[in-house]
Amino acid sequence: MRSDQTRAMRVADRELLGLHAQGNPLAFDELLRRHRDRMWRLALRTLDDPEDAADAVQEACLSAFRAAGRFRGDAAVSTWLHRIVINACWDRARRNAVRAAVPLSEEAAEGQLPDPADAGGLALDVQSALARLSFDQRAALVLIDMLGFTVKDASRVLGIKPATVKSRCVRGRARLAPLLAQHRSVRA
Known part of the structure; x- marks a missing residue:
């Protein structure tokens, strides 16, 4: 054995x-x-x-x-x-x-994230922001940006064309940007 x-x-x-x-x-x-x-x-x-x-x-x-x-x-x-x-x-x-x-709180319904100090930092804010994306956008972003898949491999995993993966990533990142903007100004 x-x-x-x-x-x-x-x-x-x-x-x-x-x-x-x-x-x-x-x-x-x-x-x-x-x-x-x-x-x-x-x-x-x-x-x-x-x-x-x-x-x-x-x-x-x-x-x-x-x-x-x-x-x-x-x-x-x-x-x-x-x-x-x-x-x-x-x-x-x-x-x-x-x-x-x-039902969402009034702040959540308006798309505002809690103060980063209250949320426990960037990782929690990223998870919270990702949760606001559609499943399709979130899956593409997780594969490409978090797990390091190539666009070609991500397209195989998702069963869609590479151009669709790119499109979902672009749209997802655009939706994430305002939700995570406070972290950009903190790091600069």
Whole structure:
């Protein structure tokens, strides 16, 4: 068993997926070990809720586990996994949109963020501002600006054209700029 674990460490993602599809019990565990942190960050930043993100990642892992035999190899395994995470996030976001809405405070309805000192700093303000974007814009920005994907890879994950990824990023950044403007003047 130890030799199987050592061998799994040297095997490419594509081969691990094939080994899993053939019934190797260690292959999928190794694949998830390699990619779980980025899958988690993608879900958390896309959904902005740890419980929803955990559920989305779990759903994505189950989907990937079941669909491994249908992997066509058109993209990298990591891209395929991230696409499954985005789909799970999308499903969760749609389900959450059906829930009863909670009324916003007057300040929130006007699009004003709380004082950075009260919000706990830039990271909380960025999360809060990201939450105000549409799911499509948020997903594109998280992939490109936070996880470092190329536009080409992000387009594969999202299942859209590269030009659409660029457009969503431009529009998302334009919406974020006024929400995060106070941090620009503080840093200067």
